[in-house]
Amino acid sequence: MSSSHQIQLNKTRTGIRGLDEITNGGLPQGRCTLLAGGPGCGKTVLALQVLVNGAKNGEPGIFVAFEEDASRIVVNAATFGWDLPDLQNKELFFLDGKPRPEDIWAGAFDLSGLLAMLKAKADQINAKRIVFDSIDVLLSLLDNPQAERRELFRLNDWLVSNGMTGIVTCKNNDSGLSGLDYKDFMQYMVDCVINLSHEMDDRVAHRSLRVVKYRGSGFYSGEVTLLLGDQGAEIIAFPESSHDQVASTERISSGVPRLDSMLGGGYYRGSAVLLSGAPGTSKTTLCGIFILAACQRGEPCLYVSFDESVSEIVRNLKSVNIDLEQYIISGLLHIQSIRSGLAGTEEHVGTLRKLLEAHQPRCFVIDPLSAIVHSEGDTRRRMPEKMLTLTKASGITLLCTSLLGNGGDSLNEETGIQISAVADTWIHISYSILSGERNRALSIIKSRGSEHSNQVRELIIDAQGITLADVYQANGEVLMGTARWQKEQAEIAAEQLLLANVEYKRRVIELAQSEVNARVEILQVELAVKQKDLELLLATEATRLGSLDTSRDELWNKRSGDDTKPSMPLKNDV
Amino acid sequence: MYKLAIVPESAHKMTTATHLFRLYIAGEAVNSVLAQRNLKGFCEQFYPGNYQIQLVDVLLSPERAWTEGITVTPMLLRLSPPPCIKIMGNLSDTQQLSNVLSSIND
Incomplete structure (x- = not known):
């Protein structure tokens, strides 16, 4: 041997x-x-x-x-x-x-x-x-x-x-x-x-x-x-990611129509999306509405939550009109809650891989991904990246959240999780405190392969769900919340005033137009009268000449009885 | 390995010798040959005419070695007098050998 x-x-x-x-x-x-x-x-x-x-x-x-x-x-x-x-x-x-x-x-x-x-x-x-x-x-x-x-x-x-x-x-x-x-x-x-x-x-x-x-x-x-x-x-161990996967051009909805239009049509199918933001910036709600949209399309979904129980998630999302219960019952959606502290990063990644294999989802949420990244070690920090390449290889659309501070470090790449480099789309939600209010501002930091809005939008959550509103800039400050509302009201009033002005001017011009038109009518009547006068004059003259010829002939006959008549120079002389 | 403690009845019937040994060896391996020689020398010195040595060659009867749990060779088993003693190695350490056998014997 x-x-x-x-x-x-x-x-x-x-x-x-x-x-x-x-x-x-x-x-x-x-x-x-x-x-x-x-x-x-x-x-x-x-x-x-x-x-x-x-x-x-x-x-x-x-x-x-x-x-x-x-x-x-x-x-x-x-x-x-x-x-x-x-x-x-x-x-x-x-x-x-x-x-x-x-x-x-x-x-x-x-x-x-x-x-x-x-x-x-x-x-x-x-x-x-x-x-x-x-x-x-x-x-x-x-x-x-x-x-x-x-x-x-x-x-x-x-x-x-x-x-x-x-x-x-x-x-x-x-x-x-x-x-x-x-x-x-x-x-x-x-x-x-x-x-x-x-x-x-x-x-x-x-x-x-x-x-x-x-x-x-x-x-x-x-x-x-x-x-x-x-x-x-x-x-x-993850096989080295092969970069020859066919990138999908299909867009799927984020669940928020306005966000879709900001992204140029939604998330790309099979892409990895990172939602970062401070605690309470409704990252979970955005995850929920994404899952809801996917379930409504009939796509199997997997939602992995670290350190928040399934019932809490379902209850909290329901309060903002995101009702996932029926999809959990029908089996389309699986929500798994995992305690982050029980294992190391790699074990969690292993668990996630098993869950992916068991449920074969098309849309996958990890909320928050930052919960399982404990270590500063390079190899371990790269584990979530490997997770991302795995979902990409399977064409799974991944939405993961990451806790980030609000202290102006939102664009800092050293965010603890290096997935920001691997993620295709990075949406950041920050707080904006102005006039005693805390409001949520959403912006798209990057979105590979698509044109995306560079505008900051205010994220508003109420019992109806999520909406994105324009923010206003006034004297170099971004207005949100009631300040934005005030600004909106002022704009509406200004608009109404402008509309009234235009209406007034329109009427003035219309009046002038009518006057001119009336005058044109009078002149046209006058013109017609003059025309008739002219016609009458010509007709009268013709009659006069005709009767003159007849009477000359008669006079000739009465005077000489001569058959030879002279030409009629008189007519030509007229 | 506890199976070694079970001494076959036949072992006693076959001989009248007081000192009964079983030596597991592996063919002509150096240590196995040394063990045979050392054991024989020891017995001649301390139990002349009153000993018996059974040789088990695990190369020839490996199945028996498996069931009796032999892991290293050579290995010596003192079956009699009781208690059963197990001694590993080529028995070149005669001092250790005599200490063990005599102290337990006495």
């Missing part, structure tokens, strides 16, 4: 969430992995879970317990729901190797007998995985550095030659004292080393894990969080 011409490194999937991801597929198959860590790091649980997952998937395993009684390990593991009693002595075998206080040592020993026995057992049950927990208990009995190294070599060779995937746990304190050198040696010998640590982070226990080495394979070398939940070990 240890043939040098074996090019492809095979991996054994651990079945532990996150661990397979950070190791790019699992532990090295047929080789030895070292799990090193101090007390309470989760070495035993992690190792046992690898065995259990194997046993459930047709890879029987052996657990060699040097530190704890096998029976106690089985009892302890009962809380994880692994069905150990079912697996035990079929796919999973325990060997109790814990030294007893009454054991007497007289001289050197070695592992050849143990390994021969394990080989026989492994052959019998076709075991593929084996755990030695923890090897330092056994090695400390050797009390001889050369012997320790020799036995470790023996163990490693045995694993490799038998094609068994081995996990060796080892205590790891940072005392750096002599006599611990085999632990260093072990790190060189094995093919994969995973370090576990356990520390307090703002009074919350925090377990973490790091792959230190993995021969022949790439791995994620950063520190990740190890959770020991009710299902056993889980590693909070």
Whole structure:
């Protein structure tokens, strides 16, 4: 099995969430992995879970317990729901190797007998995985550095030659004292080393894990969080966000029509929206109305609230005409309340991920996200960012709130949560105190990929819900509340006065117009009369000339009776 | 490992020797060979003619070693006289060996 011409490194999937991801597929198959860590790091649980997952998937395993009684390990593991009693002595075998206080040592020993026995057992049950927990208990009995190294070599060779995937746990304190050198040696010998640590982070226990080495394979070398939940070990590792997701151009309503128009049509589907503001700036109400709008569209929603109970949220939102009860009953909306102080940031992020998977929402609210960011540590502060990239990858529209002070730091990027950089849209609500009033001012700090209003709006909440009102500027001050109302009333009066003025002027002009029109009418009548006069004159003249011709002829006839008449020059002379 | 305390009835019937030992070994492993030699030397010195040693090679009967909970080799079990004593290692520390066996014996 240890043939040098074996090019492809095979991996054994651990079945532990996150661990397979950070190791790019699992532990090295047929080789030895070292799990090193101090007390309470989760070495035993992690190792046992690898065995259990194997046993459930047709890879029987052996657990060699040097530190704890096998029976106690089985009892302890009962809380994880692994069905150990079912697996035990079929796919999973325990060997109790814990030294007893009454054991007497007289001289050197070695592992050849143990390994021969394990080989026989492994052959019998076709075991593929084996755990030695923890090897330092056994090695400390050797009390001889050369012997320790020799036995470790023996163990490693045995694993490799038998094609068994081995996990060796080892205590790891940072005392750096002599006599611990085999632990260093072990790190060189094995093919994969995973370090576990356990520390307090703002009074919350925090377990973490790091792959230190993995021969022949790439791995994620950063520190990740190890959770020991009710299902056993889980590693909070997020796959590196791929930036080739198709960005949606669909807009969804924020629930407040005016806010939608300020944003250029609403939030983008699948975007991350950050609502920041001081306490009491109705961030939760904006979350509620967003959820209500989503529920009315028939989209499944998830609302996670930290430190506020579900009934409180529902009651408070109902008081401003946001009634979510029917959607909770119909199952479209799930509201989950979580105590923020009970766990560290990563555990919360892990819980959120589980909730997302369980409810598959399209719209997701975390209120407030700042509640779960305790630490100033960089890696932990980046956890919410990873959460955001996760929701983006799933096309979930995320609305999260963040508590921010009001002291002019609203635009400061050092806000404790670095999500402001990741969020697509950042809406800030601040208080404005003027003339003995406290009013809420909403503005959009940024909104990627869309034109958005640069205007500050006053956020008004009453029993009808949320409305946004224009704010007024007077003498360099922004007016809100009753000051705004007064200004509004004054503007209405001024407007009415202006309207009256216009009406008056219109009438004056209309009068003048009428006068001119009347005059035009008179002139037209006069013109017609003159026309008639002219026609009459011409007609009279024509009649006169006609009668003159007739009478001349008659006169001619009476005077001479001559047939030859002269031309009629007279007519032409007229 | 507590199973070791159960001494097979047959072990007593097979011999009349007062000192009955069982030594678990792993084939020709150095420590196993040393343990056999050390034990034999010790018995010849302290219980001449009044001892018996059963050898169990875990390479040959691994299933038995599993059920009897053997984790390290060599390992010595004193079955008789009672109480049952378990001693790990190649028994090169004869001082420790005689201390343990004689003190409990007396």
